[in-house]
Amino acid sequence: MSKQRWETRPLEVWNKAKEMRAEWQKSIDTASSERVLLAQGNIQWSIGFPALRVIEDNPVGAMMANKSDEFARICRLAGEVLGWGREVCGYQLNCWGAMYLGHQMDGSPFPFRDLVIPFPDPCDQHTKRGQAPMDYSPIPRFQENWPLYTGPRDTDREKAMIEDRVYCTLYIIEEIERIFGQKFDDERLIESVKVAGGISPYAQDVSRFMQHIPSPLSQKDLYSFYTLGGLTKSDPGETVAIWKALRDEVEWRVENNIAAVGNERYRWMEAHPPPWHFLKYYRYMEKYGAVCIGSQYSHMMAGPFEIKPDGTWAPRGGGFRQLVNKPIKTREDAIRAMIGTEARGHRFKDDEVIRPYALNDFAKAYKVNGAILPLWRCGVGCTVTRKEQGLRLSEIGVRVLHYEGSQPGDRTDLDENRMMDQLDVWMESQGLRKLEE
């Protein structure tokens, strides 16, 4: 085996992150016994309700797929017999399957939701998200619009959209106050908006550091981290602290050339969730000295980036980050600040839906040699324009590999051996052989 070019060492912040994740999981499980409301969804302002905890089914489903093939399989079956089609997002199928079974992986009772506030998102699966618990037991469900349109941004066009979103949010808050008799705490909301604005600078730094060669982190590390911002809403202060710690450690790693992959000689990017039950292909690629520097999906916490006219790689702005400096006095101010000046959703997905070229900027900025773009046969938001992006990337000389599976959270129809073979072919056809057997 050849000598490592760079030193590697585990991330120290990671243990702390683990604890926080565990705490969060606990807080969800104990919600009902603590008489705390449990909301299905992912919302920025939930902090305003002291006794409201929020859980999205994505991480749950991903976790299940990753931890236990068997349980995920049984859950999917529980959903299938009730008529769920294979097109349904694998996360949902896992999560709601567990709901139908009534227990979680570890046998503990399933935390049933008290209300649903689907996180608006261009992906159709999100649009209809959270209907399962609503159809299963009569609980209220609130929805917002997630405006979308093609072509250049048009602020006049977005006025009505912004008003609509502000109205909806305020309406939902009032409804929750009315239905569940909870008092909404404006102060906490305002504070949290500032905080939420506070995470992103750190997250953005982390993202920027990863342009360094050797990359200080790899996709695996990011996947452990990128949901933290969402996970620990209950204590924004803590979240900011850990992101700061992460930022500092990564900076230090960059200064001392601490690498994620010791023999980094090939950088590749991804788009969208990996097969959560089959993460070992990252390690497999490391045999070739290839490091995954992430994807727009995993750099999401930092917000959407773009290449500025002066050639630097910087966040695109818009969204609430833009307005945190403005004085925020009332609940409405805070909400407006969150929604920002742009109603048109601009998270990673729309960038692709609106213009398949977005990934090219990303590829250039991170100096990648190749890209592995999964084709999720039944995933909607996860598959749309994937092929187009492949073509665009190959135009700028990035080698593209597609592999096919059923769903990110679903083991069905992902042929692992075929995928391994494809990885070998892909690497060897670029003149790379395994460094060690």
Add this chain to the structure above:
Amino acid sequence: MITAGIDVGIESLKAVILKDGKVLARGIGLSGGVNRARTTEQVWRDTLAAARLKPGDVSKIIATGQGKNDVGFVQERITEPVADARAARFLYPKATCVVDIGADQVRVVTLGPQNNILEVVMNQKCAAGLGILLKSMARTLGMTLEEMSRLSDGPTAAAAVNDGCSVFAEMDAFSLLNRNTPKEEVARAVTEAVAVRINSILNDKMKPSKESTVLVGGLSRNKAVVNALKRRSGINFLIPEQAEYAGALGAALMAAE
């Protein structure tokens, strides 16, 4: 010096023994499914015998093909497209692209100016089962692959079967049979479907050039498929004789370097 290449395919095994760029012997055998390791050794021994050589005479053996990891007695393993590319360059120095159509894989390898590879496109899972579909249809129609190829060679069929998926395609074929569509017609429809599949993979990334594209692999012996494919893609394929040995040849050439 004497080198050898072994192509351990899904359906069949191919071996080539090479001496200074000259082929000494070829050997072919049915891949024995899970007993692939054993059958491969058998084929290898036969090929040696045909070349009147002892194992010791061969300085290097390289294996390729989807089952390459199942054989023990080789020094090295390379992936199929690399071998194909090497062979194509050897047979046609001007080749710019090589297409390998096999039992359940289609590989489109675009060659660069030197011996480098610009792009490899392999079919996705759901487009798999090309050779296998033909095989199992032949079984259903109660004819051999050769007969099927002969019968289905001709103008595009009036009837059509699903071109996205082998299983649906078979379902449609059964329906056709049930409505007493003549065997030939059904065979032709299935062949067309296979051609459509392959062509959509040819379209996938870099379009292969019309004149300097080499066609190899087991299915390249199937006249009907090749003609249907020519019709669809408008590519005038260069097909070497012994096209199915291309992989093994490529491996042997690599071993010589």
Add this chain to the structure above:
Amino acid sequence: MERFHEVLQNRHEYARAWEKRTGGKVLGYYEPYMPDEVVYAAGILPVRLLSQHEPDDVTDRQMYGNCACSRDILNQFIKGRYDYIDGLINAEGCQWMLNAFQTTLNNKPDLFNHYVFVPDYVDGHTSKDVMCSELNVFKKALEKWTGKPIMDNDLDRAIEVYNTNRRLMRQVYELRRADNPVILGSEAMEMVLASQVMDKEEMNEMLRDAIDKLTERKPRSDTGVRLMLIGSPTSDVELEKLVESLGANIVIDEICTGSCYFWNEVIPQDDRLMAISLRYLGRPHCALKDNNWRRRPAHIYQLYEDYQAHGVIIAKQIYCHPHGTDNPLIWKVLRERNIPFHYFERDTTLPYEETRLRMEAFISMLKPELVLK
């Protein structure tokens, strides 16, 4: 009757002829929430892009995992079947169609195109305002493109034409409620499909005399079992024809290319665009837009009762995710109400034998005597 069939079969020729005759422009659209009236008011012919069964070896390059409809529409564009289309509209619906829209534009960037945002939260208090402002933007875009303004009386005329069409179609559907209807499911479905690729004024004429003819027609006696069809949009009547050959008749459908297309009218008000927005936000919703209030099951049950159907066929396109996600509730409701139903998936090709088997069994399940007939 046959005329509708012809128009549907030769829809491309029809549109070309229309273009030549009127010198007007043709807009293709993907989604059921497309505000036809605005387009029609601008003197443009809105044509719904429908799929057809054609071997497809080109779309894999740009698409993957899409439903057969969206794939085939792109396929037809690349193969030049739609060369007469001057522009594309995508009124937000499902993402596969958005994908088809995007990808087609990447192939033909010079086409006029516009994206109309339709609120997902159709019941929302302010959604109608968003929709209305979107229609305004759309109107302006069209005016800019055609170079002539859209006047209120243009809109009124368009609304009138479309409402008439809807009323006539309701009349046709009303005939299907009879104990043995004079019109078959396949014929009715062909009418609706044709109406989505035709000039509505011409369509209305054809409809009027078709209805006259229908009234003195003898009903068929051999299609006793009454079925309801729900599920993904379709662009052909193979299934209807099939069940008719097996002694059944589809008397009502709840499909975006079927009854949902014309079910409710625009209720006129001074703010024309608002009137139109309210119509589209109030229409029987497609599986995707049926979000919070879950109106769809109730609507389905209503139709089931009104048309005295014996059973329900749920036909879903493979990879049609809105219906894949909506099915569980539909199943639940149908089971609760003890309504027999059969669910199956269809693909580009409808495997004849398999489908026949399903339908034959389902029909004889509803009417066991048939087995011994």
Add this chain to the structure above:
Amino acid sequence: MVQEYWRWPESSWTATNIDWKKSKTITAGVDIGTNSSQAVVMCDDRLFSYASLRTGADYRASAGVAMEQALGSSGMKLKNIRYIVGTGWGSQNVSFARKTVDEINCHARGARFMYGPAMKTVVDLGAQTCKAIRLYNWDRIRDFVMNDKCAAGMGRSIEVMADLLQVPIQEMGERSLAVEKDPEPVSTTCYAFANTEAIGLFREGYKESEVLAAYLFAIAWRIHGMVGRVQPEKELAFTGGLAKNSGIVNRLERAMGMTALTSEYDPQLAGAIGAAIIAKEITEKADGLKTVSFIGGMPHP
């Protein structure tokens, strides 16, 4: 000549203790499936003879051959048979049949005949399609489902697998049961991918029995999901060719927590027997005799 592991034995049988000349009504049923064809002759209410063979490309011919073999040396001629019903994928090709009936009704009746009045749910494991049927009264169908597309062609998958592992198709089931604990099922049952899947498992050091187990488990699981959609009752029976594969049936029973009813008849015959019974009912109807009558409406599921 290479051994054809996928080929299953064809069979035919004639009752020795029945004198067909004495019986009142003789009826027959012919079931032309995509992979196998069966013909059955029934005298009054008893099974007289059957033949089961592989369907060729020419469905018409297969039907004829099957019928011929069923008549065998019994001296019975087609004209002796009062009424013949055809069923199965190729039912239209049974030229000598007076009527065709869909498999689902036939399997329901056939299973009723084979498994008796206790049975409430039939699962037909055919080569091309699988069906789960729920019955009420005597032979009325309350609800049924058929596999979706990606679960089609399981019979073919089994054949491909037999070829690949070089295991005779009749032995697959038993051999797969040799494992002490079932491994996770393979990710797909589609025959087009069977190759790479199985090879991969071997690479990971699986034994033959374990590969078989993983594969048959996957098939059983697929079917389990489908059967679940009719909310099966515990008195269930398996018919069709795959029902002979203990590896699938066993795992299915385990997954569903039920034990299937058993019968002395060959499960593959259910369709044909059902057809013959329907033929008999039709004749009885013609003679104005009372058939099992339809009592009440749809019961509440």
